[in-house]
């Protein structure tokens with residue numbers, strides 16, 4: 001494991017089911033930090049693109065897929081990435097399709113989330129001595145989605161869909177047919193078990209976050225068709241995995257430019273993200289405990305929430 005301390009890795013990639021490494025990049029080292037919320041899912045690999053951009057890669061469920069979606073230490077994952085300097089995260093996820101036209105093998109950049117997790121996942125940095133409520137009406141970062149979509153032609157035999165709703169269920173068992181039909185009625189388009197609380201925590205940590213959903217199956221709403229199982233998901237992920245790596249290689253130069261200049265298409269790339277946690281905290285400074293302030297300093301050292 002590397003003993004180097006990294007503080008300047010500005011791009012984070014979270015890999016989901018079937019995407020456990022970005023083995024097309026040069027590896028500089030590995031880190032496994034102990035954050036105030038524990039260790040991340042696994043070692044974080046610090047990689048370098050051929051243009052010299054540093055990227056932190058973290059497999060959400062750990063290498064070998066040891067953590068269920070409910071067990072993923074999302075707070076430690078996001079905190080560890082932020083502490084490395086990460087300002088933008090592209091998170092990959094295997095998803096089920098709730099729409100005929102979202103075909104397995106294709107990618108979706110959702111704009112909305114419907115949260116159907118059961119409240120058993122720790123989902124905020126602002127608790128236990130500090131109260132904060134970030135805005136989450138638009139849970140993904142639109143300029144980042146646009147930047148990724150610009151490189152859709154890097155995908156082989158596939159395409160990217162935009163402006164869809166992702167429903168996040170608790171799992172680990174897949175949905176019943178009744179639930180799958182219900183999500184379709186509720187205008188949801190794709191389903192996974194991973195985006196919550198990851199997306200909320202990224203917002204609290206003031207990181208631009210976009211999930212790239214890789215369609216693997218049709219869940220279980222189609223009549224007379226076999227319901228989703230892990231073999232189907234992992235089978236489709238074989239092709240999706242290569243497309244995910246090609247997509248990353250294609251967007252890295254633009255993303256590095258956007259992060260370094262804070263500009264994309266003539267606008268502030270971080271609008272709506274940086275400053276989100278500054279205005280979120282409701283606790284009076286004298287009520288914020290020293291322990292809470294110390295914890296938050298790990299991810300947001302620029303703010304002083306206590307006296």
Ligand SMILES: CSC[C@H]1O[C@H](OP(=O)(O)O)[C@H](O)[C@@H]1O
Pocket residue numbers: 015016017018060061068069092093094095171192193194195230233
């Ligand atoms: C293996 S199917 C269910 C599993 O797949 C997705 O994982 P990830 O988002 O990490 O790719 C889904 O959220 C479930 O965790």
Ligand SMILES: Nc1ncnc2[nH]cnc12
Pocket residue numbers: 094095096097169174175191192193216217218219220228233
């Ligand atoms: N059908 C499905 N439901 C929930 N999570 C998934 N991940 C991949 N396919 C899924």
